[in-house]
Amino acid sequence: MSAGIAVIGSNMVDLISYITRMPAEGETIEAPDFSMGCGGKGANQAVAAARLGSQILMVSRVGDDMFAANTLRNFEENGIDTTHVLSTPGTSGVAPIFVDPQSANSIIIVKGANNALSPADVEEVADEVAQCKLIVLQLEIPLETVSAAIDLGHRVGVPVLLNPAPATTELDFDQVTKCEYFVPNETELATLTGMPTESLDEVRAAARALVDKGCANVIVTLGKRGVFWLSAEGELTLDQYPATAVDTTGAGDAFIGCFSHCVVQGDSVPEALKTANAYAANSVTKRGTQKSYATAEEFAAWVGKGAPSQA
Numbered sequence: 001m002s003a004g005i006a007v008i009g010s011n012m013v014d015l016i017s018y019i020t021r022m023p024a025e026g027e028t029i030e031a032p033d034f035s036m037g038c039g040g041k042g043a044n045q046a047v048a049a050a051r052l053g054s055q056i057l058m059v060s061r062v063g064d065d066m067f068a069a070n071t072l073r074n075f076e077e078n079g080i081d082t083t084h085v086l087s088t089p090g091t092s093g094v095a096p097i098f099v100d101p102q103s104a105n106s107i108i109i110v111k112g113a114n115n116a117l118s119p120a121d122v123e124e125v126a127d128e129v130a131q132c133k134l135i136v137l138q139l140e141i142p143l144e145t146v147s148a149a150i151d152l153g154h155r156v157g158v159p160v161l162l163n164p165a166p167a168t169t170e171l172d173f174d175q176v177t178k179c180e181y182f183v184p185n186e187t188e189l190a191t192l193t194g195m196p197t198e199s200l201d202e203v204r205a206a207a208r209a210l211v212d213k214g215c216a217n218v219i220v221t222l223g224k225r226g227v228f229w230l231s232a233e234g235e236l237t238l239d240q241y242p243a244t245a246v247d248t249t250g251a252g253d254a255f256i257g258c259f260s261h262c263v264v265q266g267d268s269v270p271e272a273l274k275t276a277n278a279y280a281a282n283s284v285t286k287r288g289t290q291k292s293y294a295t296a297e298e299f300a301a302w303v304g305k306g307a308p309s310q311a
């Protein structure tokens with residue numbers, strides 16, 4: 001097993017309907033297909049990194065409903081210890097998701113038990129987090145808990161990756177600048193900076209504003225347009241890795257899980273970005289969220305079989 005990644009974040013049950021179009025107000029339409037699976041941005045990123053071989057310290061909360069046991073079993077099946085996946089009275093997090101024929105998705109999240117993950121839960125695992133090489137955070141848990149985790153990372157000298165999803169303008173930029181890696185998509189970047197992110201030049205300007213405020217690495221996932229990285233040392237733009245998409249749900253989480261795995265393995269940021277770009281592309285060729293995440297062997301076989309390499 002490789003060095004540890006602490007994922008302090010959400011888990012959800014994804015209820016995915018494959019639709020032909022969104023219903024109009026008051027309309028009932030039939031969706032041709034449905035799939036249920038494990039999701040949640042925290043759990044997704046943890047599972048992607050685990051499938052690639054990273055050892056994960058998962059800190060999360062499930063409810064006391066019919067979904068909880070399945071989520072715990074899923075973590076265990078992916079080699080993720082559930083000691084710090086705590087139980088909370090009430091519903092687990094759930095996410096109704098709609099995937100259209102163009103493979104694009106719309107997601108509603110009901111945070112449920114994720115709302116109960118507290119700063120005290122983070123403090124409880126401080127000694128174990130201090131042994132990790134990276135802390136990975138998203139925004140599907142309370143902001144005060146995210147903030148406590150950033151402070152813990154700072155205190156014990158473990159770098160932090162923050163994926164500000166779903167975006168909120170309440171995010172404290174003094175906390176953001178303590179993170180080594182800040183990884184929004186272009187929509188989140190626009191919400192957080194109040195700047196446009198339509199063109200690559202606009203994305204660069206918005207990322208520049210964050211680097212100027214003190215962010216070390218701003219990595220912007222751009223969907224079909226690839227990925228953009230800016231740091232004080234330079235920048236890199238990668239085109240989307242070629243693949244035929246059937247379901248893009250969780251592709252951003254696949255990217256972050258793989259990127260995290262690669263940087264704790266010692267890859268440079270550009271190397272890790274290239275691998276993560278390909279890993280996310282592989283995930284969109286399959287339906288489902290975590291169901292679409294390849295193991296290290298499956299990913300190597302896919303890349304080796306003629307998925308074109310990227311310079």
Ligand code: RIB
Binds near residue numbers: 040249
């Ligand atoms: O990023 C995709 C994820 O967002 C889904 O798994 C869903 O659960 C929501 O958290």
